[in-house]
Amino acid sequence: MGQYSLFANVHFGAGKAKETGVLCRPLGRRACMIADPFFQDSGTLKEIQNALSKQGISSVCFFDFHSDPDCTEVDKCVAFIKQEACDFLIALGGGSCIDTAKAAALTAQNGGECWEYCGQVFPDGSNGVMRRPEKGALPLAALPTTAGSGSEANKGCVISNRALRVKSGIGSDCLFPRVAIVDPCLMTGLPPRQTAYTGFDAFSHAFESYMLNTTTYFSEALALQSIRFLGESFVAAVQNGGDLAVREKMANASTLAGMNIALTDTSVGHVLGQPLSALFHMVHGATLAVTLDSIVEWLLPTATEKLARVAAALCPALGGVSAAQQAARLPELLRELKKKTDIGGRLGDYGVKKSDIPCILDYVEEHVGLSSPVLTEYAKAPTRKDLEDILHASF
Known part of the structure; x- marks a missing residue:
């Protein structure tokens, strides 16, 4: 435990x-x-x-x-x-x-x-x-x-x-x-775009903390419940921010995910998000949303069971298919969320260029370090080449 x-x-x-x-x-x-x-x-x-x-x-x-x-x-x-x-x-x-x-x-x-x-x-x-x-x-x-x-x-x-x-x-x-x-x-008065950005922040907290090897049964339960709440309310909150019932579920999701990163940590998405924010002034939620599906695709061969549970929590309709099918569906679910909440889906939407990738990776190595536990304890520990591939896939 x-x-x-x-x-x-x-x-x-x-x-x-x-x-x-x-x-x-x-x-x-x-x-x-x-x-x-x-x-x-x-x-x-x-x-x-x-x-x-x-x-x-x-x-x-x-x-x-x-x-x-x-x-x-x-x-x-x-x-x-x-x-x-x-x-x-x-x-x-x-x-x-x-x-x-x-x-x-x-x-x-x-x-x-x-x-x-x-x-x-x-x-x-x-x-x-x-x-x-x-x-x-x-x-x-x-x-x-x-x-x-x-x-x-x-x-x-x-x-x-x-x-x-x-x-x-x-x-x-x-x-x-x-x-x-x-x-x-x-x-209830938060505008749709800010609702979307902050919702992706909450999802990333739950997802990244769940995919770390330092989880406990308790932290995993918090993460999955947070993701369930988000699946039930995220799009609705963006489309109708005055709906108190969906705002309540979103608030629950965020607080549970916040508790969870106190128990574990964040990982690859937030590590890449730091230079995207510091160097290119991207909004925090956008830095996370833009790489999410690429990170999941990179993880797929390694963490099928966990990714399947995330997909099923986000979209309960997937409950009748195999774990491999559930996991494989997750990147597309995340792309659909970005589309439905009107969030720019690719790095190029925010003015980042492929030629910027080396300086992003240099920042990660200098200010976080590839040997940091937030990376080495992830479901799959990334190399510099892995992070480069994730960024390329996010254009």
């Missing part, structure tokens, strides 16, 4: 955001609300601040960050937290918002600059020593407004350094939010 631990404290359900004040009362008396700029002057933000106020909690808001947050934006947030004497944080937004809050909570508590806690890469390409947090992190409550990153239920965050054109992660148990409030009502 293996060893596993989770520190997620999840409050799930329509209307749960109204309980933010009560649920945050144990965390502190002055909150820094880190919110997606979309929520500035919104009724939702004001309702949450009123709920806090009723519990004797004052709050101030920080909006100055972007998608794929830069380490300098995190440092600005830390300065704001200290200036306003906040003793805990609330993140209201998508994965970038929650990741910003996590990195700020850790840096504010331990001092220094955010990038010191990330995998250190200097302008000359050399690697430095990553600083370890000694004091944990400020308490954090996370209210996700997208169903994709699962950051509300895991111990990691991903931060960019645009000056160096690098993305890096921080992983620590202290980064688990003390409270996760998953309210699908907060997600």
Whole structure:
């Protein structure tokens, strides 16, 4: 069965955001609300601040960050937290918002600059020593407004350094939010394209973590249930985002997948996604969607049984055919999902050229390493040539 631990404290359900004040009362008396700029002057933000106020909690808001947050934006947030004497944080937004809050909570508590806690890469390409947090992190409550990153239920965050054109992660148990409030009502206004991108993020978390050799029976159950929920709701959520029932299933899928990467990890899709995002500024969900079917085709001869279970979870109508047939059908199912959700299916759709492949592979070798466990523990450990073939197949 293996060893596993989770520190997620999840409050799930329509209307749960109204309980933010009560649920945050144990965390502190002055909150820094880190919110997606979309929520500035919104009724939702004001309702949450009123709920806090009723519990004797004052709050101030920080909006100055972007998608794929830069380490300098995190440092600005830390300065704001200290200036306003906040003793805990609330993140209201998508994965970038929650990741910003996590990195700020850790840096504010331990001092220094955010990038010191990330995998250190200097302008000359050399690697430095990553600083370890000694004091944990400020308490954090996370209210996700997208169903994709699962950051509300895991111990990691991903931060960019645009000056160096690098993305890096921080992983620590202290980064688990003390409270996760998953309210699908907060997600009904998400536009179709963002719903699609974040949905592919959730699927990739479940799929990649399931295909690692480090899974347990528990983590595999979480991954497959996440994929079932996605199969039942993904397309419908993109086509009719106001449908609360499908938003609820998408939210469940995302949170379960987020828990799962806390138990295992991500792998090939996210490893290739890092340079696609850092070097070509592709949206995170697009970097994952564009290589998914090619990765599955590369895995097919090696991992038929697992791929068959993924296909059957995604499309229960396949239950009457053999495992080999189910697995072989999965790449086409993923291509159909991209078409139905209007996501560009090939790398060329995002301005990447075949001549860029060597620099993408160089980035992987330099910043991740082919000997990293996230690759060597995959169902099939990729060589540089394997990754090159996957990228070529994704054009």
